[in-house]
Amino acid sequence: MNYAGVKTVTTIGLSVIPVTVEIDVDRKAVIYDIDIVGLGDTVVKESKKRVKSALKNSGFGVPQGRITVNLAPSDVKKEGSYLDLPIAVGMLQAAEVVSKDLDRFVFFGELGLDGTLRKVRGVLPILLSLSKQDNGAGVILPIDNAREARVVKGLTVYAVSDLKDLVSFLNGYSKKSPVEFAQPELRQEVSADISDVKGHDFAKRAAEIATAGLHNISFRGSPGCGKTMLARRIPGILPRMTMEEALETTMIYSVAGLLGDSGLVRERPFRSPHHTASTTAIIGGGTEARPGEISLANNGVLFLDEFPEFRKDVIEALRQPIEDGAVTIARAKLTVKYPSKFMLVVAQNPCPCGWYGDNVQECGCTWRDVRRYNRKISGPMEDRIDIFVDMPRLEFKEYASKYSAESSLDVRKRVESARTMQLERLQSHGLRSNSQMSHKLVQKIAPLDSTGQKLLENAIDKMKLTGRSIDKVLKVARTIADLDGEEKVLPRHLAEALQYRKKTVDA
Ligand SMILES: Nc1ncnc2c1ncn2[C@@H]1O[C@H](COP(=O)(O)OP(=O)(O)OP(=O)(O)O)[C@@H](O)[C@H]1O
Ligand SMILES: [Mg+2]
Structure with missing residues (x-):
């Protein structure tokens, strides 16, 4: 086989972009070499050395000929070592070591020179994004990343230890259970009271x-x-x-x-x-x-x-x-x-x-x-x-x-x-807390009665409150009312909120 295509991804911050690693082998070429094209960074370029050694030391060898590795789409920058695995899998397919349909999997992981798979960073955003795609594709990643896979629901993930383990699984010589979904419980410890x-x-x-x-x-x-x-x-x-x-x-x-x-x-x-x-x-x-x-x-x-x-x-x-x-x-x-x-x-x-x-x-x-x-x-x-x-x-x-x-x-x-009170009130506005309220929302959600209005008027005058600081006082007053379990912002809430304005240090 002279061509192979393997699915993987690349990330830009927290965004995940699908990538196909294409391998073409020119068996008639005189010089045997590997070229990696498609905007890979230095780490990606160095991949060829790791992949070559990993294949050799796992007993598989590199396909004979001049190999071109294309990372498509070619206009998106790719960085990091997790492309090692899809490149190696592509070579294994081109060398007809693995023959099964590889389209059912997305691969990523770094390779050691001995063929072991090493943990890579940034796996969780990738898995969460793949779990939302719902195209039924499974994921193959290094065993040390399995813990991150456990917290993602609805995605079939297989964790492999090295290239030999992977080949045996892909060819159906050995069976593997997918990583089990087990979200750890959330907690909030009181380390200092x-x-x-x-x-x-x-x-x-x-x-x-x-x-x-x-x-x-x-x-x-x-x-x-x-x-x-x-x-x-x-x-x-x-x-x-x-x-x-x-x-x-x-x-x-x-x-x-x-x-x-x-x-x-x-x-x-x-x-x-x-x-x-x-x-x-x-x-x-x-x-x-x-x-x-x-x-x-x-x-x-x-x-x-x-x-x-x-x-x-x-x-x-x-x-x-x-x-x-x-x-x-x-x-x-x-x-x-x-x-x-x-x-x-x-x-x-x-x-x-x-x-x-x-x-x-x-x-x-x-x-x-x-x-x-x-x-x-x-x-x-x-x-x-x-x-x-x-x-x-x-x-x-x-x-x-x-x-x-x-x-x-x-x-x-x-x-x-x-x-909880804030969430019930603010969720429909896409907000979680009083501090995030806009000026308009403050006016709507924290209205004052006439005593409150008077108190605020006095404070604006005496404390020289600006428009922005008035809003802040009202937001804090809203929180104080919430702590009090009150639906309305009462004058006592406003009075307390006013105490948290900055006192100027003037020597
Ligand atoms: N209110 C307090 N109650 C109990 N212990 C206190 C209190 N204030 C200070 N201490 C003791 O003094 C130590 C120093 O306090 P802390 O580091 O919080 O001071 P600070 O106000 O941050 O000072 P600095 O301005 O020098 O940073 C604390 O670790 C604690 O042992
Ligand atoms: Mg201190």
């Missing part, structure tokens, strides 16, 4: 509201008052992910090559990159357009500790993904889009030395330092934060108090019921 945080009832309440309505929140306070400690306890009060959310987040981890053994990201992510991190690390990009921290935090929390210490370009680059819930990474010839729906939690000191406004320790900064420090967060960036909390120093009597605070699980119960 919110009751460990002494005092700070106001900040804890703010954290609860933020979590309930998915509002972005900022904690500001002097060194050692417990900002980091509280922020790290937010995952414990978050509700469990839905399966839809878990699969969405898992796809990103799969593409980033960060998926652990479970095959599924089961808990909401909590990402806390260091303030020296680059824009690429936070936003995503690089030669392979990998997802950044904002996408790895999708459906979870992005915690930026010591926020003003982050590079200015990083802080500014966050604005668009926060607004859109997705990030577009442009590369030479294509753009890749990843989701980035996260709850932003930031923590900072009030000034460079940290003690501005403290009632014991004196601040050693000049007023210029204090202003410059706080101005590192631009107005538009601040506009994306709904709740601001100033945390005072912890008093000794609070620290020594034996009063036992509410546990994370107790708080989570309220958060969950508030989220």
